[in-house]
Amino acid sequence: MAKKQLYWKGEEELFRTKEFLASQKNEFNEPLPLDEVFSENNMGLSANRRDFLKFFGFSVAAVSLAACNTAPVRNVVPYLVKPDEITPGNANYYNSTCGACSTACGITIKTREGRPIKVDGNANSPVSGGGLCSTGQASILGLYDTERLDGPVKVEGGSMAKVEWADLDADVVNRLNAVQTGGGKIAIVTGTIHSPSSLAVINDFKTKYTNANHITYDAVSYSGILTANRDSFGKQVIPSYNFDKANVVVSFGADFLGTWISPVEFTKAWSNRRKVDGISKEGKVLKTVIFESNLSLTGTNADYRFPMKSSQEAVYMTSLYNAIAKMAGQPEIQIALSGELAGGAIQQTAQMLWKEKGASMVISGSNNPKIQMVVNGINMMLGNYGTTIDLDNNSNQFKGIDSDMAAFANDLKSGAYQAVIFWNANPVYSHPESATIAEGLKKAKLSVSFAGIADETAVLCNYIAPDNHYLESWNDAEPKAGVYQLSQPTISPVFKTRQAQESILTWLGQAFKTSDPFANKGIYNQKLSASVYYLYIKSKWAAMGIASDDAFNKCLHDGVYTVAAKPTMVPAMAVALNSIVSDLTASVGKKDEIDLVLYQNVSVKDGSLSNNPWIQETPDPMSKVTWDNYVSLPKALAEKEGIKNGDLVNVTYNKVSLKGMPVFVQPGQSNGTIGIAVGYGRKGKVGEKGEIESIGKNAYPFMQYQSGSYVNVVNGVKITKIDGSYELAQTQTHHSIEGRDIVRETTLGEIKDNPKAGNDKKAPHLYTLWETKEYKKEGAPNHHWAMAIDLNSCTGCSACVVSCSIENNVPVVGRAEVRRRREMHWMRIDRYFTFENRNRVDYKNELFLSRDFEDMNVTKEKGLEALDKLEAEGKDKSYVYWENVKVVHQPMMCQHCGQAPCETVCPVLATTHSTEGLNQMTYNRCIGTKYCANNCPYKVRRFNWFRYNDNDRFDFHFNNDLGKMVINPDVTVRTRGVMEKCSMCVQSIQAGKTKAKREKRKLNDGEVKTACQRACPAGAIVFGDVNDPNSEVHKLFKNERSYRVLEELNTQTAVKYMVKVRDIEKVKA
């Protein structure tokens, strides 16, 4: 046997050295030159052949990989000198005042890297109470609006030319002086101003220009209340309405939860008085009764809603007055009119009010001062002044007197006013006499507008001196007597704009430069200079007693400074109501003619911010229509005229007409009335873009001048169907709940007897294939995020919807996409109508003869009589149902199911469960099969059908650099083709956890708030850790009223709803 030949590679192997043996254990027995490969120094020619091949192979692979993606070059410019308070990645918060409308809610502004990205309510503010409406939420986008003017503009012959501020100032001052010396009058037309400093600026102006007048103009005014109070009590104010002190509120068309005066404040107070947990047998909630034509937000939340024809309001109001007067033993109004609503509603309401003397409230949305005087009379008899209604600590939020404005319009036309300054006022759009004003403006020697956007009025002026956005401005406010708030800039002016107050001060030659405390105090001699107006405010506040910097800064920090409330007095009525009988009679319209009732959309309001896409895409809480106004039609009228949803009609009254309005048949619209929202149909010009596309149509011209005010009720309009059709963009198209157990409700009486009332359905048997997850077990040490939503508090105002969209960079998709049912809102408010009783007899019992009313001796016969009368008129009784719908609002977002149907079906695990109970989306992993959305029983998942950012087909704010500044840097902007949904603001959770960890403590309950929770004026949404036995959400989860939607699917949602409680009596079965 031949000896096997031995080969060896080197002497190490031959002699089997220790190093050799060790190296044999490695896969590569020579060390790989990885370090060399990866360090640049050795990339030279020192490589041998093998290494060259390695480099070569690596390079080819790397180059081809790198070539797969062309990364755009983006430059990041670091701070040369970092401001002390800004740490990139950390948010700063500043308290300020909302400038979206003159209600002036206190807000907290969140800024990141020096740009404001979110506004929320400031809990210190008695006006906002920590909540904020949808309009206020959305107003932040106005700062980053490409339609804003980027500097002063001279308008000549319809074209706009940029000018320098100095040139504008010189010319304006010259012309003002010329007008002054020539004896012409000067008008400053403003929206309501309650800022003490701004009013002082105007006073300064009036001191210098002695023939200047300040005219306050509100597009939707409360002139009726103001003048009624002036005439009744000698106080031209809007009183404070203390909903918290009332047990009954009766509203005639005043949508106090949606748009009336100060809805955020009222919603807060109202919802506080609707709490039922632990209520005693004698306990009372704020019983809410409303008489109205259009279905308003308040109407959907009222315990009793009585449809009425608004042109008959004077009839019902005097009937109510007389009914109460009878009980009070006071003289009745001697008036030939008297009326009663079906079922004796007026009588019953009178008795309800009388039972709660001194703790009741009657309000009216009418702008007719005479009707408001009757309201005053009723409240006087009920002894509500000094308790629920406070004239001494009044509201300053609206001050406009319509007759002043009407006089101005005439004087302008006649040439008496030779110079006009418009400040936060756009009468050419919103005033019914806009043509008169537009014509008058041509005669004026000087007209200046402070509008930030070239609005309808501004384009007719000589100059536009654009005001700063409120987030760029210093200001103060006194929304209610004794409540002072400050506004502070949270960003340097984005454009070359100048605050209006500063413009006026400049024209007055007042400059505080010499006493500028910031001059030359910047680091490295960087020149900082304070705003002229800031110094002006400080001097005014010093006069108020806030002299020191510390005191001022404290107010600035808190955002609010309050002085002690004045003692409230019970006023005396100075007017005999019998003297206004003829005016009242004149205000009553014909019964058989159609009433047009103009109203404000909850988000669009008076239309001053109507170019804001967030506002337009927020669905109307009742009709769920976005991006348009429409004629809201009752079913009976629609069928009579043969009109259906999507038809077009012309609405005509005398010379005013709106052509081609789309129709929406609105359940709840009173028979014989139609409704149209104001605030639409804006026109304007924007730089090169030309005309702004008009959204909807302008209904302001329908406003009627009545007893010195413009009222929103027009009796005798004609509607004619025309050819064509128009699809309204609705986010919800099916309105009935189909008898499903999705929302639960009960009555106050029942819940007093049984706290589980309405929620005592037998629990379903639940089976599961899966093991109970570790985090869900009793005493698990982790967080389990959960949310409780109180249907009893939620009014459906939709502030949460907007807040959520802003916080989470939810794209706006526009009208066309909403029509395709593709809105991206992570949170929506489901609104369901019910006809509680389809059976005729039941219906009568329910509406007319509830136990409450039975006690008050209202006969069954009266109810039957009313219904029979309707039937005798040939109307199907179903019309009555359509007029009398009940409404439930249910906020709906991802339920974060413990056993989520979406999670099991995703083929790539893009949606998974966190150990903290969150159902999380991994956008990067999502391939867009959409299976999860199909399998979601709650239908809350939203798919990115298109690329919504940087796409000019979606020309909202995601396609331009300015609009993108509002993007929340903590939240990914999703790309095309991925699914998205509510994350329970996981970025806020993470921020809260990080903060707690850094401070070495446990996260406190309530420290992390979701965007919807922060926005909610009603406090209906509570978020927290359900594993923490002391947390509020834990307690709410144990509450007898709490239930899960679709519990029988055993999805084990992390969201629970609380049963809605109506303060009505249920009919005995």
Next chain:
Amino acid sequence: MIHDSVIRPQLVTGDKTLHDVTTEICRPIENKPTTSWTVGFILSVIFLGLLLLSLGVTLAYGIGTWGLNKSVQWGWDITNFVFWVGIGHAGTLISAILLLFRQKWRMSINRSAEAMTIFAVMCAAIFPLFHMGRIWVGGYWVFPLPNAFGSLWVNFHSPLLWDVFAISTYFSVSLVFWYLGLIPDIATVRDRAKTAGRKFWYNFFSMGWTGSVRTWNRYEVVSLVLAGISTPLVLSVHTIVSMDFATSVVPGWHTTIFPPYFVAGAIFSGFGMVLTLLVIARKVMNYQDFITIGHLEAMCKVVMLTGTMVGLAYITEFFVAAYSGVEYEQYAFINRATGPYWWAYWSMMTCNLIAPQVFWFKWARTTPWFIFMLSIVVNVGMWFERFVIIVTSLHREYLPAGWVMYSPTLTEIGIFLGTFGLFFTCFFLFSKFLPVINMAEVKGILKNRE
């Protein structure tokens, strides 16, 4: 040795000799295309162009170019997917199950049925691929591939993943089975080829087939093995497709009878499509002697049987919904029959349950033009079945607030019509370049094969 009964009707008529079979079946391959072939082919290519255009639009702009919305997130896409997969069922059934049951009549139709299967599955695959929002990553993330993304893995709980496996397995096995059966015939064409190009390519694809006893033996064994593998696939593919729906919580989808019901439906639609194709093909290509009335009649019987089974399933669904006491289920079915998409439901019922009952009559089973009409009805009905299941269930689910309507856009319609373009383009090419009838097997069942 095959013992044929003298009284059994012949499977191939016309008293063909072995040579006749070869020449007749090879005729379309070896001659210039006929006018009808050319016209049909051009038409198909135009529709194929429409497919490419529509898919291009989808890729360029996004799934938003379809009519889907927040509640109905599967519409025509998945309807068409299930439709095509269902059509793709008959081929394997004919080739595998009928082979195992020694049904010799299958021999003249199995080739085209298998080809149809492959093309139908190709058409079907377009929809799940392109319905993905991000096909550029989804196209490979759905496979359990090792990756550099950390511990990322696919979700084995997801029926969509099962789909990926089921469809890809079915497609590959069907393709292999089809190709295997083609090898002897390709060799025949090779041997008859006159030009160098034809010689080369047919030689290449015949894989050196010599026709020796050993190759025939292997051929038979592998056929049997593949038939064994394919048989469970016939049942599994549509079972798993049905699980996309059955395992969900959507009322109208969440139904345990879906697997057998879908399989029956698939066979029904598959035979419907085979009939549509063969009634035309036998006429156009003059194959009446190979694909006889007897074949058509046998297939009509299958159509009638499976159609009735499907109809039974429809009725069972209603019963179960009523019996379950679940209001959502009950509503889903009432909504199908009486809701806004009632026309789709009643089209389905008419086409699938009622129409095939005419096959109880012999005349109906043996009249080609009538069979053709009815096969179209079956195809339409089965398309509506998938539409009814998918869209009417999704458009009104649990929360009435999310109830919407759905209608397709031109892009979606274009894709659907385009898949017919792809299907027929493939089929025309197949009939031009490959023998449509399995010559080797047909020769085995000739009466006068001596």
